[in-house]
Amino acid sequence: QKFIVKIICKTIIYLVMIVLFVMTLSVTANLVQLQASILDARVWNYSGRFLFTFAFLSIVIFIASIIGVSLFYNEVSDNLGQGVLTNFFTGKYHTPKEEERIFMFLDMKASTTIAERLGHVTYFEMLREYYADLSEPIINYQGEIYQYVGDEVVVSWTLQNGLHHHNCLRCFFAMKAALQKHHHKYSERFGLLPEFKAGFHAGKVTTGEIGTLKKEIIFTGDVLNTTARIQALCNTYNVNLLVSDHLIAQLPPDTSFNIKTLGETELRGRDEHIKLVTVELAT
Template sequence: MRFFQNPKTVYYIKRILPFGIIWLVLSWFILLIESMATEYKNVRPETDITVTWDVFLFASLAVFVVGLAVGTLEVFWLGKLFKSKGFGQKILYKMGFYLLFMLAINLIAYPIAASIELKTSLWDSEVWQKFSNYSTSPTFLSTMASLAFSIFVSLLYSGISEHLGHDVLLNFFSGKYHRPKEESRIFMFLDMKSSTSLAEQLGHKQYFRFLRDYYNQLSNAIIKHNGEVYQYIGDEIVITWKQDKGLSRQNCVRCFYAMKDNLNKKSAFFIKTYGVIPSFRAGLHVGKVTTGEIGALKKEIFFTGDVLNVTARIQKLCKSLDQELLISGELKKLLEPSTPFGFESLGTMNLEGRKAQASLYAVKHFG
């Protein structure tokens, strides 16, 4: 059970599982259309598999597993391999690879399905005669066309998910935030140090590559600590947690130091490539927000609430107070005491543009 409690494991399962579901649903839909067109009869028994319950269950399982295999390849290999390519190029290159992959799967799965239909051994000559007929028939071509369609739809899903964010896309599909709802959330505003001078030093093209590498190094820590990226704003990133997930094991605080560790591990790369190791400051706060879909020309999941304004202003105080991580008194009250962290009270302070003062704490990490 611990395996499924690991946030990183859950994250990858949530990314891969939709591929299996997409393939399974599409296969059922295509089967239904073909069955209706032939009035639920096998009009080409010499090449087509008669769909019995045994064949249907085997085919459903096989298609689902193939979908999971495509998802696994997409998430762990091909998605990274073609990351720098344009959206259209990605689909074109991946289609070529997956069609070859599906050809191999098709040629393996068909004899097994035929042996189930004929209720005989896989090595029976009748099975291989039917396979020979199938491999040179229009049925083979239509099967490959169906597989190509399934590949295209799953790659389309993958591309849209990558651009919008996996959780955002699932929320759109489920209609979770179609009606605005109130939530308790923790927000972290994280801002890179000395970004203006660094941008001037590197030039805009090199600085863009620097930001891309910088954000890539932060992603694993965010996933591991159940965070969600809400926005990238230039050199600033806004991370959010549902309150219970952010408080669990002090995820919201641990995430900050995990991101620091990840950057430190890549320090040699950043020094060699850009001549500098990126560092950052952050502010954390908790409060109520209204969450919902917003936008006319472009839809996105949007948070509104005073907690965002307060968090942004807490983060801005990090520089003047010479602190790398500040949290609000409201969040401090909710956090469980933990040995690795200490909290130093800085008293109550004015926040820019607000009348009410806020109590602030500096976080100390003892390793």
Template structure:
């Protein structure tokens, strides 16, 4: 319970950043161990490198290599996630991988030379700096050095490609595929929000489809922080509609699922002048919420995906479609209202009911009243 509480003490965006940085550390640690074992397999009981004559110590090199790679992996992860990724956000994937690999290779080569010198001073040359530089010069001019550079390039490229693919597929999706979390379908309780732009058809006709597409890009980009800050997962983009999902625990914590709508509304209002100047309109939207059990699993042969199935999705979509009828910003089901935290109550009023085809009992609908 203490760990769970601590997890909620940390901001969701920071948790996400840590999760994005850790794979770089893991990649470098794995590559370091593999390289050390291959090196040991080649050199064996020899006490020196055959190509250079430099002294070789497996245990010392292993410990030193792992330590260095942990530091380098952490540095690369921090630089990538906190700074460099934003600089290449509009570039094609191959440009990102190539240019970032060159950047990191130059950066890491500097550290490789620095740490090699320190390693010689500490383990082999007894502090004789002149001898250490001689050893470094022999090492840098050998094929062994350039084989390490090539190996590092592969490690960098793999780490960047993994990071970009993970970002493209969505947080956690690549890990779920990799570790087979949903290889066999599982049942879980989730919250869904179907959020739709109002009057999207007329907007597209008025401003043209190209400008409308740019409007959608801006619109979805401005939602991102709100979704991340409330621990939501983007399930689907369907034209002008976005489907956001939460685990029951994350969605109910501080009523994250409802606060997400509020934060999105605030983000759009903060940029209403920009929308007005660029597109001649400020997007408005409506949302439908529901909670229930879904079956989650991998599907597809040519193209794999992780999907949710269950009545909850159809119901949430139908609830959202009732927003226009009741002139409501957001409608939630009675099922979800009963689950929301009472410590931070949501201002709601009962507004009607929804009867689904094939269902005997109707679903009571409540309109969420947001404070301006």
């Protein structure tokens, strides 16, 4: 119900603004044509009659329909996630397909301690602000939010978008900058500035629609488990960012970053060794 009311209210507001704009144009045109004062009754009579013509009312109804549909699409798209609704409509993933993607698993530091300190309701409010502030960098660097899992967010890129201009790495540092930009807000409202750690990896996934009562586009593949385990090693290496050597090897050299090799490690619960690096912005 709130969803529909929100769309109706927005549609009315936009429509009123458009009608006022058209009315202003009509009055201005009549002033010029009649060479009259704005207080001249003829100006307002002509403009008033114009507002009730079939042509004008038809245009208003048409514009209202377009605005309503656009707002509905935008609201549903926001709830499902970036590009998800478009993919549903185009049928891109009706049939499962394999593709190369980059994943970032980003986890808030000391979230349990923070939740206990703030209380669950206040913690939830902070979490909402936290995710809102992280959203703009994700959009700016062509990322797609795949999942929110409590205090963890999973961000994904197509291989091309993630490698382009080092979008995946730049997104991480832009997210850190976004939180720092709002540190006064967090300090005043919550008495702390949340921090996070992240793991990056790239690999092949199978992507497709799943579900009957509720449809979702999901990724399946070893790369997700591997990325989660890479992120879990951040505390072990005492760093905020871990990236697989497999992903780093695909990124062209860039003097904006300092890359430090951390060596090879065995991932927890997997009979697999992987080379890891950490990345910092060059000063």
